[in-house]
Every structure is written in C-alpha cells, then in structure tokens.
Amino acid sequence: MEKFEPKILCLLCKWCTYSGADLAGTSRMKYPPNGIVVKTLCSSRVDAQHVMEAFQQGIDGVFIGGCHPGDCHYQTGNYKTRRRVILLKKTMEQMGINPERLTLEWISASEGKRFARKIKEFTSKIKDLGPLPEYDFTESTENK
Amino acid sequence: MAKPKVGFYWCASCGGCEEAIVDLHEDLLVVAEKIDIVFWPCAMDFKYQDVRDMSENEIDITFINGAIRTEEQEEMANLLREKSKILISFGACSQIGGIPGLANFHDRDSIFQSSYGSTCPSVDNPDFIVPQTKTDVPEGELTLPAFHNTVKSTDQVVEVDYYLPGCSPAPYLTLNAINTLLAGKRPEKGTVLAPVKALCDTCDRKDSKPDKIMLKDIKRVSEVELDPEECLLAQGIICMGPITRSGCTQGGEGRCIKANMPCRGCYGPIPEVQDVGASMISAIASIIGIEGEENMSDEHVEKIMDTVVDPAGTFYRFSLATSYLRRKLNDYAKDNN
Numbered sequence: 085m086e087k088f089e090p091k092i093l094c095l096l097c098k099w100c101t102y103s104g105a106d107l108a109g110t111s112r113m114k115y116p117p118n119g120i121v122v123k124t125l126c127s128s129r130v131d132a133q134h135v136m137e138a139f140q141q142g143i144d145g146v147f148i149g150g151c152h153p154g155d156c157h158y159q160t161g162n163y164k165t166r167r168r169v170i171l172l173k174k175t176m177e178q179m180g181i182n183p184e185r186l187t188l189e190w191i192s193a194s195e196g197k198r199f200a201r202k203i204k205e206f207t208s209k210i211k212d213l214g215p216l217p218e219y220d221f222t223e224s225t226e227n228k
Numbered sequence: 229m230a231k232p233k234v235g236f237y238w239c240a241s242c243g244g245c246e247e248a249i250v251d252l253h254e255d256l257l258v259v260a261e262k263i264d265i266v267f268w269p270c271a272m273d274f275k276y277q278d279v280r281d282m283s284e285n286e287i288d289i290t291f292i293n294g295a296i297r298t299e300e301q302e303e304m305a306n307l308l309r310e311k312s313k314i315l316i317s318f319g320a321c322s323q324i325g326g327i328p329g330l331a332n333f334h335d336r337d338s339i340f341q342s343s344y345g346s347t348c349p350s351v352d353n354p355d356f357i358v359p360q361t362k363t364d365v366p367e368g369e370l371t372l373p374a375f376h377n378t379v380k381s382t383d384q385v386v387e388v389d390y391y392l393p394g395c396s397p398a399p400y401l402t403l404n405a406i407n408t409l410l411a412g413k414r415p416e417k418g419t420v421l422a423p424v425k426a427l428c429d430t431c432d433r434k435d436s437k438p439d440k441i442m443l444k445d446i447k448r449v450s451e452v453e454l455d456p457e458e459c460l461l462a463q464g465i466i467c468m469g470p471i472t473r474s475g476c477t478q479g480g481e482g483r484c485i486k487a488n489m490p491c492r493g494c495y496g497p498i499p500e501v502q503d504v505g506a507s508m509i510s511a512i513a514s515i516i517g518i519e520g521e522e523n524m525s526d527e528h529v530e531k532i533m534d535t536v537v538d539p540a541g542t543f544y545r546f547s548l549a550t551s552y553l554r555r556k557l558n559d560y561a562k563d564n565n
Contacts, residue, residue, distance in 0.1 A: 128514075132506035133552070140552040154522050163521050168513035170526075170533040175509060178333070178540035180556040219557055223376045225299060226361045227336065 090144040101149025107196030115200040128161035145210040232288040235267035239301035241294025248396035300373035309386040320395040325549020332555035395494035422475035430480030442517030468493035505543035
C-alpha cells in the first residue's frame with residue numbers, strides 16, 4: 085500500500101503563529117511538508133464553517149494556531165477560538181469524526197522551534213489516524 | 229385559456245406542510261378557482277399512474293414537501309420533475325432536510341436495529357425480521373421501496389426551481405408565491421421565496437439585546453422561567469435567530485418567539501450562511517464571555533462549554549442533511565477491524 089501522506093490545513097494567526105512559521109522556515113528548521121498554510125487575521129477569524137468545509141473537501145486534519153492567552157492583538161480573539169474549538173470538537177465527535185483531527189495551539193512569533201515541533205507531532209498523529217473516510221452516498225435498491 | 233395545472237406531493241414529512249396549504253383558509257377557495265389540481269395524494273384520489281401518463285412539462289407548478297428517505301420518494305421526485313415546468317421545494321424537510329434529516333446521525337442498519345431489533349425493548353422479534361424489498365407469497369411477489377442510508381433534501385436528488393422554507397411554511401408566503409407565479413412572474417432560479425433578513429433583525433425583542441452579549445453559561449428552556457420581553461440569547465438560551473431567515477409571521481416577529489420559545493432554525497439559513505450548525509457554533513462560542521477567562525485552564529473552560537448539551541443535534545436540528553458533511557461519518561469504524 086502507498087504510504088499515507090495526510091493533507092493538513094493550517095490556519096495561522098498573522099500576528100503570532102504565521103510569523104512563528106516564517107521563523108521556522110527562515111531558520112531552516114525541519115518539519116513535515118503536509119501542512120497547507122492559510123494566513124488569517126486572527127485565530128478567531130476561523131469560523132467553524134471553515135473547519136467543517138475543510139473536512140468535507142478531504143482535509144485529514146486542521147491545525148489552528150493563535151496567540152498565547154493574554155497576547156491576542158485584538159484582546160480576546162484567542163479566547164473565542166478556544167471556546168469555538170471546544171464546541172467544534174464535541175460536534176465532530178457526534179458527527180463521527182475523531183476530535184483529535186482538530187487542534188489548537190498557542191505559538192508566538194518567536195517560537196519557530198515550537199511551531200516545527202507541534203506540526204511534526206500533529207502530522208504524525210494524523211498519520212496514525214489514517215485518512216478521514218469519505219462517505220459513499222450511493223444507495224442500494226435493497227434493504228441491505 | 230386552460231387553468232394552470234398544479235400538483236402537490238409529500239415525501240418524508242409529518243403532514244404539517246399539507247395542513248399549511250389547507251391553512252390558506254378561504255384563500256384556498258380563491259386559489260383553487262384559478263388552478264386545476266392534477267395531483268395531491270394526501271387530499272384527493274390520484275394514482276401514480278396518472279402522473280406517469282402525463283406528457284413532459286404538463287404540470288405547471290409542483291410543490292414537493294418532505295425529505296427523500298426511500299426509493300419511492302426518490303422515484304416520485306424524479307417523475308414529478310420530468311412532468312413539471314416549475315418544481316417548488318416546500319417546507320424545511322424538503323429544503324434543508326428538516327427533522328427527518330436528523331436520522332443522518334444513524335444509518336439503515338442502526339435504524340432497523342432500533343425499530344425491529346433488540347435495541348427496542350418493546351419489540352418482540354427474535355428472528356430479526358426486517359422489511360424486504362421483495363417477498364414471495366403464494367399470491368405472487370410483494371414489493372416495498374428500499375430504505376436509504378441517508379436522508380436527502382429534494383435538491384440533492386432533483387433540480388429545484390424555488391424554495392418555500394419553514395416548518396411549516398407560513399400561509400401568507402405560500403399565497404404570495406402562488407400569486408406571483410400565476411401572474412407570470414419568474415424570480416431567478418433557486419430563489420428562496422421568503423425575506424432575506426435574519427430573524428434577529430425583525431425580532432420584537434431586538435431592543436432588549438445588548439450590544440455585547442456576555443453569557444456565563446447556556447441554559448435550557450426547562451431550567452429557567454423566561455422573561456417574555458427580553459432577548460432570549462441575552463437570557464442564556466440558544467436561539468437560532470442570528471442566522472435564520474425571518475418570515476415565519478407576516479410582521480416578521482417570529483412565531484416561536486411570540487410563544488416565548490427560542491427560534492430553532494426551521495426557516496433555514498440566511499443567504500450568507502452555508503452550514504447552519506457550524507455557523508451557530510461560532511456565534512454561540514463568541515457570546516459566552518467568562519470573567520477572568522485569561523487565567524482559566526482549558527479544562528475549566530471546557531466545563532463551562534459543557535452546558536451546551538448535544539451541540540450537533542441542537543445546531544443542526546433542521547439542517548443536518550444539507551450541512552457540509554451531510555451525515556455522520558465513520559472515522560472510528562476502522563478501529564473495529
């Protein structure tokens with residue numbers, strides 16, 4: 085079987101984690117290339133709809149990066165994200181998706197190393213979980 | 229000139245949408261004079277064969293209510309699409325899956341288990357006999373339509389021209405729609421024939437909604453005595469008003485709100501919203517404001533968020549079948565192998 089390479093969507097706050105990711109890159113740190121990075125204005129810009137759509141589009145894991153508690157550029161954005169992620173994980177569980185496919189990490193602009201480590205950990209976790217199963221909507225003409 | 233031909237059909241529904249048509253009261257008589265009802269199995273004697281015998285596009289307007297749950301419903305939706313010039317998806321189940329769509333948390337096997345199997349304590353069926361699509365009896369072969377795994381909205385099966393939202397659609401909206409179409413006007417295909425404003429925008433209690441809602445926790449309607457004047461969200465009750473279309477009453481104030489109950493989202497999303505449940509998760513998570521949250525551990529916040537009971541069932545109450553994921557997946561299934 086071909087080795088499973090997960091598709092991971094990284095939604096990173098431009099004030100902290102995105103710069104942290106930048107730092108990891110410019111410092112030539114090694115981390116898996118599975119993440120597709122999208123810069124957001126704040127981690128709370130990430131609507132739960134974005135996460136659900138990502139799973140619908142065949143993304144295997146979603147990584148949200150925001151500022152450490154107390155450091156949000158907009159004062160309280162990261163707290164909103166934290167509450168949203170908690171509710172989302174509960175909902176994902178009910179929808180039959182392993183909530184571990186979604187993670188929220190606090191990574192500041194100076195923490196390039198932490199970013200590389202967290203991405204590495206998350207990627208290997210998703211690799212263990214395997215691909216998010218697609219549902220086959222074709223219906224049988226019998227009750228089997 | 230011949231009167232326009234109109235048909236009504238029901239799929240997986242409770243029958244409330246049929247009543248919504250009867251709720252036109254005297255107006256129904258006026259409408260009935262202008263149209264020729266050619267198919268309405270719930271109210272008049274017609275056979276499926278009558279529709280099969282029609283030529284293509286013979287029916288001018290067909291209203292389909294209810295979600296698509298069985299093979300029969302899918303077949304009828306396809307047949308009526310072929311025979312109709314305009315097909316209107318009538319009611320919440322047809323438009324967004326509605327309450328039957330909640331069955332998408334399960335599949336055929338688990339539904340049969342709970343209806344015919346040992347999961348249901350009042351069922352005595354040791355051989356686990358379940359409905360079969362074909363059964364041989366001395367008189368010949370008996371057939372039943374197949375039961376699908378997933379409940380679908382009408383537009384997931386056939387092309388739909390217009391939508392009339394609601395559980396059930398308000399009679400004045402139905403009348404407006406019929407009169408508009410009979411006058412020869414044709415709104416853009418795919419139009420939802422209801423106001424575009426969110427219920428909150430037209431709500432009577434709008435003025436009591438603070439600029440910034442900060443809730444300590446979420447309560448259920450059974451736990452508190454609700455103030456009949458104050459915004460329900462401000463009282464800590466989950467109300468789907470922010471993302472749900474208005475239009476359930478002619479004045480726009482909201483049918484459930486008038487009865488001092490929160491909006492449950494039957495009118496479907498406003499045009500800006502794609503996935504009702506996820507959108508509501510974002511909204512509710514934003515308005516829970518906890519004092520001293522910056523010093524709280526994740527576990528503490530989690531405990532407060534646990535006051536939201538059954539988030540998927542609450543936020544996707546009417547729209548599970550048309551959410552991004554459409555149904556429960558089986559991410560855990562491979563663990564069992």
